[in-house]
Amino acid sequence: MNRAGRILIVLAAIMGADGVMLAAASAHGADASRLVSASSMLLFHACAALGAVALAERGIVHAKIGIVAAFGFVIAASLFAGDVTLRHYAGHALFPMAAPTGGTLLIASWLALAVAAAWPKRGQIP
DSSP, X not given: OOHHHHHHHHHHHHXXXXXXXXXXXXXXXXXXXXHHHHHHHHHHHHHHHHHHHHHHHTTSSOHHHHHHHHHHHHHHHHHHHHHHXXXXXXXXXXXXXXXXHHHHHHHHHHHHHHHHHHSOOTTSOO
């Protein structure tokens, strides 16, 4: 496995841990219902990043595009969840339009994964 794949696995694991922590905070914190969406984004997209890495490593999708999609999942979910979490705990945004930017990048990352599957690298099984 290459370095990018290992880095993505570490980042996805951290996202998963953070997602569980935010789920606990949303369940036990006062008026913490916003944190549910942050938790969900991290947990779902940690799995998506791991899946994209696995597909890319096995040559099922175009490897480079699959890895780009995985990094997109990590960055985008972190932007979205970071903004929602910061708004909850600090009372201000990460930066203007951080959550919508993260959401848009998540959509783009899913589409990139679709492209990676539709256009395998030459020599890969179509």
